[in-house]
Amino acid sequence: MISVRNVTKRFGQLTAVNNVSFEVKQGEIVGFLGPNGAGKTTTMRMITGYFQPDAGSIFVDGIDVALNPLKSKALLGYLPENSPMYEDMTVKEFLSFIMDIREVEQRKQRLDYVIAAAGLESVFNRFIWELSKGFHQRVGIAQALISDPRFLVLDEPTAGLDPNQILEIRALIKELGKEKTIILSTHILQEAEALAEKILIIDNSKLIAQGSKEELKGKLLSSNSTKAVLRKDDNFSKKIGEMKGVSEVKTRSLDEYTEYMIFSKGDVSEEVFELAAKTGAVLKELTAESVSLEDIFVKLTSKGEKK
Amino acid sequence: MSKRFFYILKRELSGYFNSTIAYIYITLFLVMVNFFFFKDFFITGTLSMRNMFDLTPWIMFLFIPTVTMRLWSEEKRRGTDEVLFTLPVTEWDIVLGKYLGGLTFVVITILLTINIPITLLFLGKVDPGPIIGGYAGLVFIASAFISIGFFVSTFTSNQIIAYLLAAVAGFLFFIIGHPMLTSGTAGFFSEAMSYLGLYAHFTSIGRGVFDLRDFIYYTSFTAVFLLGTHFVVKKRY
Ligand SMILES: Nc1ncnc2c1ncn2[C@@H]1O[C@H](COP(=O)(O)OP(=O)(O)O)[C@@H](O)[C@H]1O
Ligand SMILES: [Mg+2]
Numbered sequence: 001m002i003s004v005r006n007v008t009k010r011f012g013q014l015t016a017v018n019n020v021s022f023e024v025k026q027g028e029i030v031g032f033l034g035p036n037g038a039g040k041t042t043t044m045r046m047i048t049g050y051f052q053p054d055a056g057s058i059f060v061d062g063i064d065v066a067l068n069p070l071k072s073k074a075l076l077g078y079l080p081e082n083s084p085m086y087e088d089m090t091v092k093e094f095l096s097f098i099m100d101i102r103e104v105e106q107r108k109q110r111l112d113y114v115i116a117a118a119g120l121e122s123v124f125n126r127f128i129w130e131l132s133k134g135f136h137q138r139v140g141i142a143q144a145l146i147s148d149p150r151f152l153v154l155d156e157p158t159a160g161l162d163p164n165q166i167l168e169i170r171a172l173i174k175e176l177g178k179e180k181t182i183i184l185s186t187h188i189l190q191e192a193e194a195l196a197e198k199i200l201i202i203d204n205s206k207l208i209a210q211g212s213k214e215e216l217k218g219k220l221l222s223s224n225s226t227k228a229v230l231r232k233d234d235n236f237s238k239k240i241g242e243m244k245g246v247s248e249v250k251t252r253s254l255d256e257y258t259e260y261m262i263f264s265k266g267d268v269s270e271e272v273f274e275l276a277a278k279t280g281a282v283l284k285e286l287t288a289e290s291v292s293l294e295d296i297f298v299k300l301t302s303k304g305e306k307k
Numbered sequence: 308m309s310k311r312f313f314y315i316l317k318r319e320l321s322g323y324f325n326s327t328i329a330y331i332y333i334t335l336f337l338v339m340v341n342f343f344f345f346k347d348f349f350i351t352g353t354l355s356m357r358n359m360f361d362l363t364p365w366i367m368f369l370f371i372p373t374v375t376m377r378l379w380s381e382e383k384r385r386g387t388d389e390v391l392f393t394l395p396v397t398e399w400d401i402v403l404g405k406y407l408g409g410l411t412f413v414v415i416t417i418l419l420t421i422n423i424p425i426t427l428l429f430l431g432k433v434d435p436g437p438i439i440g441g442y443a444g445l446v447f448i449a450s451a452f453i454s455i456g457f458f459v460s461t462f463t464s465n466q467i468i469a470y471l472l473a474a475v476a477g478f479l480f481f482i483i484g485h486p487m488l489t490s491g492t493a494g495f496f497s498e499a500m501s502y503l504g505l506y507a508h509f510t511s512i513g514r515g516v517f518d519l520r521d522f523i524y525y526t527s528f529t530a531v532f533l534l535g536t537h538f539v540v541k542k543r544y
Contacts, residue, residue, distance in 0.1 A: 048393040050393050070396075070397065071395075086387055088322055097317075100317075101311055101314050101394045102394065
């Protein structure tokens with residue numbers, strides 16, 4: 001289990017990670033989702049021991065990362081953002097170097113496995129600087145896997161890859177997830193949705209929601225949204241705000257019509273219909289919106305507000 | 308510290324030998340040392356390496372920053388320091404591995420001047436004592452230069468700046484003990500400065516008197532800058 005407890009990291013005036021707590025349980029794939037600059041990389045760097053938190057603590061399999069970094073680092077495989085590597089080495093030399101330091105036993109077997117898993121057969125003896133972005137990323141993943149770590153920390157594992165490569169890497173991560181505990185970051189909702197069983201949403205340095213996909217949907221469903229488009233009518237406008245169960249109404253003017261977004265506890269579409277009939281307002285359109293993760297992401301993060 | 312520092316050392320060395328530009332620097336170094344040695348040798352004809360040991364520190368002064376400029380700046384620029392710091396190695400493994408990698412590379416380069424003592428041996432009877440002492444002295448100077456260059460390279464991800472900082476820092480340590488600066492000052496002060504500066508220690512090597520004082524000087528010099536490097540690297544954020 002990876003346990004992050006009340007962790008804060010500042011860079012001068014800027015708080016990059018603000019009092020963040022979460023757990024990644026044994027065997028889970030957790031998606032760390034948030035817009036660029038939210039604090040994902042910084043959090044991962046603290047888990048892997050590159051940065052030290054200013055406050056809070058992190059445990060990997062019960063080992064305090066601050067007190068026993070050698071042990072925690074030995075348990076983790078890490079793909080840093082953009083997978084930096086020694087470009088002047090060949091793929092083989094680089095992987096051997098990592099195996100040396102990680103004191104990998106049965107080197108031949110591990111090497112054969114990661115070469116096959118990451119599809120590196122054709123570039124094994126090439127220099128890293130010669131590789132395409134896709135192969136570069138795969139070497140980074142191979143490097144993270146080579147010591148057969150129980151925990152994997154993958155920072156934007158599919159960034160910069162073309163669609164086919166993305167599907168390949170996702171399939172690999174899914175496969176690895178069967179036996180490993182994985183936390184992966186992404187700023188793309190579909191990626192988190194495709195890979196993760198549990199999603200953490202971080203925005204502007206704070207963790208703002210976490211749970212399984214179903215839990216996150218459930219949270220938002222308990223506050224339904226209904227869209228109604230009516231011919232402009234002051235009476236309806238006034239009454240809809242006072243309706244039982246309605247928490248918030250947003251309006252948008254569309255020429256002679258007004259669009260209402262009605263947020264409520266439970267489905268109120270029938271009541272909205274009745275109210276329109278009672279007030280004599282002309283109802284053009286009425287939809288009970290179903291909630292997607294996209295809505296949640298957009299609703300929760302600042303990125304969404306700007307859209 | 309663990310034996311893992313050895314793998315860092317190995318990787319550092321392979322980095323030098325994988326880089327074409329390193330061979331150019333080695334060649335320049337060897338050409339300069341040989342040129343200046345044989346230029347005087349053909350005039351004086353003395354079977355001694357004294358003038359080689361006199362002038363090689365000056366050439367190292369320009370050469371060693373080419374080695375140290377990549378020790379840390381390159382890691383920072385490429386982001387590979389993140390790889391190192393997230394592997395199960397300590398900061399000391401990293402600092403000592405890199406320092407010893409740089410030192411090994413420079414020692415190999417220094418040993419490539421072996422053609423000079425061999426030439427002397429062919430020409431007549433030479434006293435091996437001062438030659439061995441002189442070479443030992445060069446290794447200690449190299450160690451001091453590497454440690455200070457390593458230290459300054461932790462402050463920049465730009466190799467050219469790292470080179471210049473290393474050369475300037477080396478020059479400052481040379482100049483503080485120079486008689487030009489210390490002659491007008493009081494006895495104790497001038498002695499202290501001259502002990503702290505590199506100048507006096509350079510010249511004693513040339514004279515073939517590499518003594519305990521020099522040994523302590525270069526070793527502490529190296530230790531101070533390695534501690535400084537470790538401090539900066541450990542406090543990375
Ligand atoms: N080394 C650093 N020094 C200063 N600020 C940093 C550093 N690393 C990240 N930041 C800042 O911290 C915030 C979070 O960054 P990051 O963790 O990289 O976000 P994400 O990975 O979610 O895109 C950003 O505002 C970023 O500019
Ligand atoms: Mg990031």
